[in-house]
Amino acid sequence: MCLNNICMSAFLQMCNLPIKVVCRANAEYMSPSGKVPFIHVGNQVVSELGPIVQFVKAKGHSLSDGLDEVQKAEMKAYMELVNNMLLTAELYLQWCDDATVGEITLARYGSPYPWPLNHILAYQKQWEVKRKMKAIGWGNKTLDQVLEDVDQCCQALSQRLGTQPYFFNKHLNIWKFTVHVLSKSGLENFEHYFTIMPTELDALVFGHLYTILTTQMTNDELSEKVKNYSNLLAFCRRIEQHYFGKGSSSIRLS
Amino acid sequence: MAAPLELSCWGGGWGLPSVHSDSLVVMAYAKFSGAPLKVNVIDNTWRGSRGDVPVLTTEDNTISQPAKILNFLRKQKYNADYELSAKQGADTLAYIALLEEKLLPAVLHTFWVESDNYFTVTKPWFASRMPFPLSLILPGRMSKGALNRILLTRGEPPLYHLREVEARIYRDAKECLNLLSNRLGTSQFFFGDMPSTLDAYVFGFLAPLYKVRFPKVQLQEHLKQLSNLCRFCDDILNSYFRLSLGGISPAGQETVDANLQKLTQLVNKESNLIEKMDDNLRQSPQLPPRKLPTLKLTPAEEESNSLQRLSP
Numbered sequence: 109m110c111l112n113n114i115c116m117s118a119f120l121q122m123c124n125l126p127i128k129v130v131c132r133a134n135a136e137y138m139s140p141s142g143k144v145p146f147i148h149v150g151n152q153v154v155s156e157l158g159p160i161v162q163f164v165k166a167k168g169h170s171l172s173d174g175l176d177e178v179q180k181a182e183m184k185a186y187m188e189l190v191n192n193m194l195l196t197a198e199l200y201l202q203w204c205d206d207a208t209v210g211e212i213t214l215a216r217y218g219s220p221y222p223w224p225l226n227h228i229l230a231y232q233k234q235w236e237v238k239r240k241m242k243a244i245g246w247g248n249k250t251l252d253q254v255l256e257d258v259d260q261c262c263q264a265l266s267q268r269l270g271t272q273p274y275f276f277n278k279h280l281n282i283w284k285f286t287v288h289v290l291s292k293s294g295l296e297n298f299e300h301y302f303t304i305m306p307t308e309l310d311a312l313v314f315g316h317l318y319t320i321l322t323t324q325m326t327n328d329e330l331s332e333k334v335k336n337y338s339n340l341l342a343f344c345r346r347i348e349q350h351y352f353g354k355g356s357s358s359i360r361l362s
Numbered sequence: 363m364a365a366p367l368e369l370s371c372w373g374g375g376w377g378l379p380s381v382h383s384d385s386l387v388v389m390a391y392a393k394f395s396g397a398p399l400k401v402n403v404i405d406n407t408w409r410g411s412r413g414d415v416p417v418l419t420t421e422d423n424t425i426s427q428p429a430k431i432l433n434f435l436r437k438q439k440y441n442a443d444y445e446l447s448a449k450q451g452a453d454t455l456a457y458i459a460l461l462e463e464k465l466l467p468a469v470l471h472t473f474w475v476e477s478d479n480y481f482t483v484t485k486p487w488f489a490s491r492m493p494f495p496l497s498l499i500l501p502g503r504m505s506k507g508a509l510n511r512i513l514l515t516r517g518e519p520p521l522y523h524l525r526e527v528e529a530r531i532y533r534d535a536k537e538c539l540n541l542l543s544n545r546l547g548t549s550q551f552f553f554g555d556m557p558s559t560l561d562a563y564v565f566g567f568l569a570p571l572y573k574v575r576f577p578k579v580q581l582q583e584h585l586k587q588l589s590n591l592c593r594f595c596d597d598i599l600n601s602y603f604r605l606s607l608g609g610i611s612p613a614g615q616e617t618v619d620a621n622l623q624k625l626t627q628l629v630n631k632e633s634n635l636i637e638k639m640d641d642n643l644r645q646s647p648q649l650p651p652r653k654l655p656t657l658k659l660t661p662a663e664e665e666s667n668s669l670q671r672l673s674p
Contacts, residue, residue: 181541185456192459243507243514245427264452 111198115157115315116147121351122306123169161308171307172276179276183309186268186275190309193261194316196246197254201330203237205251208327259333265313266337273346274306275313306347314347366400369431371416373403373491376573379603381487383469385416387428387566393602394557397440405491428566432559443558450553454560457545457552460538461567467512468535468581469571471528474508478577536584543588550597557598569595 113129120127127147146155147163154163164170172183202213217233218226241247246254269275317340321331334340369392371385379401380386392399404415414426418434425431436443443451473484488504489497509524516527542564551557552564571585572595586592 177544178547181545182453182456184541185453185460188463189456189459192463239510240514243511260455264455267448267452268456270449 111195111315111319112157113315114318115312116160118314118347118351119157119161119171119308119311120147120164122171122311123164125164125169157308157312171305171311174305175276175307183276183307186265186309187312189261189264190312190316193257194320196241196244197258197261197330198316198320199237200241200246200249200254201251203234204241209234255329255333258330259336262334262337262340266340269339269343271339273304273343274310276307276309277304310343310347314344317344318348366421367397368400368402368419369416370402370404370419372488373405375487376575377599378569378573381570381574382415383466383566383570384428385566386569387562388416388418388431390557390565390598390602391432391435391442391559391562392440394562395435395440395442397435397438428563432562442556442562445556446553446558450558454558457542457560458563460541461563463515464534464538465567467516467531469567470508470512471531472571472576472578472581473574474505475512475524476576476578480505483574483576532581535581539581539585539588539591543591546590546594548590551594561594561598564591565595565598569599 117127117129146153147160149163152163154160172180175183201208203209214227214230214234218230220226221229238247241249249257317334320334321341321344369385369388371388372380372382374380378386379389380403389399389401391397399418416426416428416431418425418431420434425434435441443454446454472479474480485501485505488501492500512527512531513524516531546552549555552560568585568591571582572592576582
C-alpha cells in the first residue's frame with residue numbers, strides 16, 4: 109500500500125504542492141474508487157495517480173505540458189509498462205509467492221483488524237489477486253519468470269533513462285520562450301528555454317523502484333535485479349534527496 | 363534450414379490471414395523476420411488443440427503465447443529487431459504494454475462481450491471452426507474469459523459492473539489509437555523502413571478491428587478516421603500477405619498449390635504439342651495457312667476451367 113503513496117507524494121512534491129499525509133484504517137472505504145491513497149482537497153476527493161494528475165492539471169499545475177505529442181505518447185507508454193510489469197510483479201511477489209505470503213504479507217495486511225477478520229480479509233485479498241493473475245495470463249508463471257520480466261522492464265527503463273537526470277530531459281519552458289519571443293530578442297541561447305524537469309513518469313518509476321529497494325522481503329532477488337542498473341539507483345537517490353530532503357540516502361548499496 | 367516450425371492458429375476472413383489478434387501477431391512477426399512457418403489453421407475436425415492458441419510446435423517442444431513464441435524465434439536467429447537501437451527496443455516494450463493495457467480490453471469487448479457483435483459475428487465464426495459439441499461450449503467460455511479479463515483488470519472492487527467500465531475502456535482505447543497515430547506519423551513503420559516486433563503487435567491488434575464487419579462499430583469508426591493507421595494495416599497486408607487477400611486461408615493454400623501444379627503440367631504439355639505442330643508445319647509442303655484448331659481446343663478448355671477455379 110505504501111507504493112502508491114510514494115508515487116503520489118513524489119508527484120505532488122514535484123509540482124511544488126504542499127501535502128500532509130494522514131493514515132486512516134478505513135482509507136480504502138473513504139476513497140471513491142476503493143483504492144488508496146487518495147487526496148482530499150477542499151471538498152473534493154480524488155484517488156489514483158491518473159485522475160490526480162488530471163485534477164492537478166486542471167488546477168493549473170502540470171509537469172508534462174512542455175512535451176510534444178510523440179513524447180507524450182512515449183510517456184504514457186512507459187507508464188503503462190511500469191504498471192503492467194512492475195506493479196503486477198510486485199503483486200505477484202506479495203500474494204502469490206508462498207514464502208512471502210506466509211511470512212510477511214498476511215500478517216501485514218491483516219494487522220489493523222482483530223481476529224478472525226484479519227485472516228478472512230487477507231485470504232479474500234489473496235484470492236482476488238490470484239484470480240486477476242490468472243485472467244491476465246500470469247497464473248502459471250514461476251517466480252523465476254516473473255523476476256526475468258522485472259529484469260526486462262528495468263533494462264528498458266535503464267536504456268530509456270540513459271545518462272539523463274530524468275526520463276524526459278528537455279522540454280520547452282513555454283513561459284520563458286513566450287516572454288523571450290514577446291521581447292523580440294533574437295533566438296540565441298536557445299538552450300535557455302529548455303528546463304530539466306521531472307514528469308509524472310519519473311514520479312511513478314521512483315515510487316516503484318523505491319518501494320522495491322526499501323521493502324523487506326523474504327528474498328532480495330527483486331531488489332538485486334534493480335540494483336544491477338546503476339543509473340536507476342542514481343535516479344532514485346537523486347529524487348529522494350531533492351524532493352524528500354533526506355540527508356543520507358535510505359537506499360542501501362549492495 | 364532449421365527444423366520445421368508449425369504454427370496452429372485460428373483462420374482468416376475478411377481479407378485477413380487470421381481474425382485472432384495473437385495469431386496475427388505471430389504470423390506477422392514470422393513474415394517480417396523471414397521465419398519459415400508452416401501454418402495449420404484450426405478447422406472443425408478434431409485435430410489440433412484449441413487451448414492456448416496460437417501454439418508453435420517444433421521437434422522438441424510446444425510453445426504458446428505470442429511473447430514466448432517471439433522470444434523463441436529470436437533465439438533461432440529470426441530477429442526482426444536486429445536494426446533497432448537499445449532505446450528503440452525499450453520503446454517497443456513500452457508500446458506493447460500500452461497496447462495490452464489500453465487497447466486490448468476494448469478489442470476484447472468489441473469481439474466477445476458486445477452482444478450484437480458476439481452473437482452475429484464472433485460466435486458463428488468460431489463455432490463453425492470447432493467440431494460439435496465443442497462449438498456449443500468453447501465460444502461461451504472464450505467470451506466469459508474475455509469478460510473476466512476486462513472486469514478484473516479495469517473494474518473496481520467490490521462491485522465488478524460492466525457498464526461502469528465500458529465507457530472507460532472505450533475512451534482509453536480511442537486515446538491509445540490517437541497516441542499510436544501520433545507516434546506513427548507519416549513513416550511506413552514505427553521504427554523507420556523495416557518492420558519490427560512493435561509493427562507486428564500493432565498490426566495484430568488493429569487489423570481485425572479494421573477489417574472485420576461488425577454491427578456495433580464505434581471503435582472501428584474511430585480507427586477508420588486515423589488514416590495513417592489504416593494505411594499501415596493495408597501496406598502490411600499487401601506486402602506480406604498478398605496471397606491471402608482473396609480470403610484464401612493457408613490451408614486452402616495447398617489446393618492453390620495443387621492447382622498451380624496441374625496448370626503448369628498442362629501448360630508444359632501444351633507447349634510440347636505446339637512445338638510438335640510447329641515442326642510438322644515446317645516440314646510439311648507449303649500449303650495455304652489454315653487455323654490451328656481442333657487439336658488445341660481440349661487442353662485449352664481444361665486450362666480455362668482450372669483458371670476459373672482459381673479465381674476467387
